[in-house]
Amino acid sequence: MRKQILFLFSFLLGLSLFAQQSEEVLLTIDGNPVYADEFSRVFSKNLSLIENEEDRDVNEYLDLFINYKLKVLEAEDLKLDTLASFNKEYNLYKKQLARKYINQSEVSEQLLQEAYVRLQNEVNASHILFNLRADASPKDTLEVYKKAISVREKILKSKETFASLAKQYSEDPSAKINGGNLGWFGVFSMVYPFETGAYQTEIGAVSMPVRTKFGYHLIKVNDKRINEGEVTVAHIMIEETKDPEADKAKAEKLYKELQEGANFADLAKQYSDDKNTAIHGGKLSSFKKGKLNSEKFENVAFNLNEIAGFSKPIKTKYGWHIIQLLAKDTVGSFDEEKFTLERNIKKDSRAQLIASEVLENIKKLYQLKEDDPNLSYFNKNIKVNVSTNTLESSSLTDIPQKNLITLGEEGETYKDFAEYITANQKKASSLKTTPQALAVLYEEFKNDFLKEYHSNHLENIDEDYAHVIEEYRNGLLLFDLMEKKIWNAAKKDTTALQQYYNKHKNEFVTPASFKGIIASSSSKKMMKKLKRELKKESFEKVKENFKDIIFNSNTFELNDPSLPKKLKIKKGISGPYQHNGTFVVIKINAIEKPKIIPFENAQGQVISAYQKQLEESWLASLRAKHNVKVNQSSLAKLKKKFE
Numbered sequence: 001m002r003k004q005i006l007f008l009f010s011f012l013l014g015l016s017l018f019a020q021q022s023e024e025v026l027l028t029i030d031g032n033p034v035y036a037d038e039f040s041r042v043f044s045k046n047l048s049l050i051e052n053e054e055d056r057d058v059n060e061y062l063d064l065f066i067n068y069k070l071k072v073l074e075a076e077d078l079k080l081d082t083l084a085s086f087n088k089e090y091n092l093y094k095k096q097l098a099r100k101y102i103n104q105s106e107v108s109e110q111l112l113q114e115a116y117v118r119l120q121n122e123v124n125a126s127h128i129l130f131n132l133r134a135d136a137s138p139k140d141t142l143e144v145y146k147k148a149i150s151v152r153e154k155i156l157k158s159k160e161t162f163a164s165l166a167k168q169y170s171e172d173p174s175a176k177i178n179g180g181n182l183g184w185f186g187v188f189s190m191v192y193p194f195e196t197g198a199y200q201t202e203i204g205a206v207s208m209p210v211r212t213k214f215g216y217h218l219i220k221v222n223d224k225r226i227n228e229g230e231v232t233v234a235h236i237m238i239e240e241t242k243d244p245e246a247d248k249a250k251a252e253k254l255y256k257e258l259q260e261g262a263n264f265a266d267l268a269k270q271y272s273d274d275k276n277t278a279i280h281g282g283k284l285s286s287f288k289k290g291k292l293n294s295e296k297f298e299n300v301a302f303n304l305n306e307i308a309g310f311s312k313p314i315k316t317k318y319g320w321h322i323i324q325l326l327a328k329d330t331v332g333s334f335d336e337e338k339f340t341l342e343r344n345i346k347k348d349s350r351a352q353l354i355a356s357e358v359l360e361n362i363k364k365l366y367q368l369k370e371d372d373p374n375l376s377y378f379n380k381n382i383k384v385n386v387s388t389n390t391l392e393s394s395s396l397t398d399i400p401q402k403n404l405i406t407l408g409e410e411g412e413t414y415k416d417f418a419e420y421i422t423a424n425q426k427k428a429s430s431l432k433t434t435p436q437a438l439a440v441l442y443e444e445f446k447n448d449f450l451k452e453y454h455s456n457h458l459e460n461i462d463e464d465y466a467h468v469i470e471e472y473r474n475g476l477l478l479f480d481l482m483e484k485k486i487w488n489a490a491k492k493d494t495t496a497l498q499q500y501y502n503k504h505k506n507e508f509v510t511p512a513s514f515k516g517i518i519a520s521s522s523s524k525k526m527m528k529k530l531k532r533e534l535k536k537e538s539f540e541k542v543k544e545n546f547k548d549i550i551f552n553s554n555t556f557e558l559n560d561p562s563l564p565k566k567l568k569i570k571k572g573i574s575g576p577y578q579h580n581g582t583f584v585v586i587k588i589n590a591i592e593k594p595k596i597i598p599f600e601n602a603q604g605q606v607i608s609a610y611q612k613q614l615e616e617s618w619l620a621s622l623r624a625k626h627n628v629k630v631n632q633s634s635l636a637k638l639k640k641k642f643e
Contacts, residue, residue, distance in 0.1 A: 026638070027630045029069060036634045039065055043642060058639045062630070068478075070622040075477040083480070090476055094469055098455040101465045102358060111350055115341045116334050118187040122289075123198045124223040126162055126180040129172040132215035135430045148209035148216040155206055155218070162206070162220045171215070180220075184290035186227055192349040194219070213349075228289055229330035233301045233323050234264060234282035239273035240319040251313035251320035258310055264324045273319065283326065297321060304328075359447060362454045365461065368446065369406040375438050377414065378421075386421060386437040387428050393418035405446055412449050420445050485618055490611040500610045501599050507609070508602040509594040511557045514569060516588040518552045518562055520579075527576035527583040534573050534587055555592070 024036040043061050080086060128151060132144045151169050155162060163179025170180050187195065194217060197210035201221045209216040238251045254267055265281025272278040289298050294316045304311060304325035311323040331337065346354070381396055396418050403411035421441055428437035459466040490497070501508065517539060521527050530549060533542045543551055556563060564577035564584055575585035599606070 024634050024637070025631050026634045027066065027628060029066075029073065030627050034069060036638060040638060040641070043638075058635070058642055062635070066628055067619055067622075070619070070626055070628075071478055071481055072474055073626070074622060075481040078481070078484075080477055080480045080484075081473075086476055086480060090473055093472055095455065097465065097469060097472075098458045101458060101462060102362075102451060102455060108354075108357070111345055111353070112338065112341055113334075115187050115345060116337060118195070118199050119337060119341070120227055120331050121199075122184050122186045122225050122227050123221060124184045124225075124290075125182050125198045125201075126166060126220045126222060127172070127182060127194075128162075128166045128170040128175070128180055128218040129214060130169075130209075130216045131171045132211075134213045137430050137432075144216055145209055148218060152206055152209070152218050155220075181222075184225075184288075186288075188344045188348055192353075225289075227331055228302050229328065230286045230288045231301050231304075231325065231329070232286040232327040233284055233304070233325055234268060234280075235274065235277070235284065235297075235324070236264070236268045236272045236282055236322045237274040237318065238271075238313075238320040247320055248313070248315075251322065255310075255313050255322055258322065264308075264310060282324070286327070286329070294318070297323070301325070359451070362450050366407055366450060366453070368450065369411075370446075371400075371402065371404050371406070372414075375435075375442055378417070378438055379435055382434055382438075384434075386425060386434045386441075387431045391418075391422055391425065393422045405449060407449070407453050410453060412445070417442070417445055482615075486611050486615050490607050490614055497603070497606055497610055498599065500613070501602065501606045504609065505596055508597045508605055510592075510597060511559065512569075512594050513555050513557045513592045514588045515555050515590045515592065516553075516586060518554075518556070519546075519549050519585045519587075520552075520582045521549045522582055524576055524578075524583045527585050531573055531575060531585050534585070539587070 025033045026036040026039050027034050039062070042065065043058070046061075075081065128148075130144050130148050130151075132141060136144075151165065155165055158165065161179075163181065166175045166180030172180065182190075185198075189195070190198065191212045191214075193210055193212045197207045197217065197219045198221060201207045201219055203221050203224055205221060207217075207219040207221075210219060236251075236254055238247050238254075241247055250271075254271060257267060258264060265283075268278055268282030272282050274282070277284055287298075289302060292298050296314060296316050300311050300314050300321075301323050304323065305328070307325055307327065309325050311321075313320050313322050315321075345351070377400060381398075382391060384391055393415070399418060400414045402413065404414045404417050405412050421438070424441055424444070425437075427444070428440050431437045431440060454461070459469055519527070519530055519534075521530075526546070526549065530542065530546055533545065537545075539553070552562070558569060562580070563586070564575075564579040566577055567574065567586060569588065569591060571588050571591065573585065573587045576583040577586070578584075597605075
């Protein structure tokens, strides 16, 4: 709830911390300037949210803006930004947001273009896997690579099929069953190196060994095709029985009814033998080509082009089907696909490439000072092989009492690195010597420090991050302020609430309504007949005689969207009215006039109204407390710009 309310304030937030402020002063609060640039940026940010031109009133937004500035000042005067609860939540969010900005940099144009090109095609491939740990030693890596090369040479020379050799050599357990065949797949379906190997290999060829986190792969590309996207269809299925002619005749009869205008979903619910989809009008989950166990069904589904159009009855191994196209999602233009591609790239193994790029950019930003880059002290004093034996940091004597690395006023000591070695030795377990292990761990130690430093100082580097974090800070302050001054005060003061209710009782009333019946049908002729019958017979009897008409018996508020606008609220039967694509007859049995809602039932509405009154009074006091002066010349320029 708290986070939701914070976003209500966001349109007033986002102060410019980087751009040079314009000398144009929009207003002053107690003599302190507020620049036109700040208001202009906030107002511009929200123009897209305002649909009606007449609502884009600079004066109204200026009032809101001034109220916001006064509220933030009040929160700071009350020292709400020094509370432990505030700082805990603010610092946690700041850290989480910084991590997001650091780890998810802008995706490079090259990766985007590559992904888009691949998105337009799909690959059918098989593979042979040679298992290898991601942290394997150079010796083990070379050994597995040579094994993969020898098997590849055998494939190229042998008359045996790739599938039979996959069953013999692949360490992927599924290969024993499928001969290494992975079927059809597209971009983002496989780990990035494997995907690259598959897309870069020609049809019928076998790739050189491709290294992934699972090991080395030999990839044979069986085929490639254009990505036709995915479709959503519904179907009516007539299950195959012992009487094939009757099955076919039933399918053809249903097809004829559809041609004559019958509703596809209704027929599916009534007649389809696929009971799992029949209850949903025959609708299947969206699918790509190759995902169903019927190539014929897929081909017919993808050949449908008109939404709501349907096929002739087709025969598959499951029986007869009539297929209706509900939606078709083909590959869009680069601009249309860009957002989805960016999101998928950041979730994909490509993210490691982005993270590496981010780290390199961070290194370029700062000049890290190293006291002992060659780690002379550690190489001299560590007596165990760090890659194989546990090092206790406490065993190191005469450890220098100073920073090993320093950046600005911050740094990490020799002792910090000693403890880091102890905590992260497993990362160096594949290395042979202590100097090798120390070099790897030291590089990670420096990288971790740089990323942490960058995170803590990101608002000085990244303007977008600085704006977002400032928005969140002020949102937290305003939430706490409003809770303290308005929301809790209104909820807890029951006497004041009761007094407010007594004074404004006529504002808390039930809406005008009526008890009656709404009947609807697509046939105007039938509705006229129904109207005549309703005047003569009871509702129960009429309902029994008109089974094709939809009846709704209830209490209806006068603003109910199911009521036609021309309806006159008086007892009796009226219509038929044309409304929402149907014809409607309405019978009004009793009209309910608005009634005052008892205090107990209206308490939520009373609290909301009382809170609004309190806030208006409080804002008036803030306006009186502070001296606000608006520069009319600057305001006129803003109006000219936005209006």
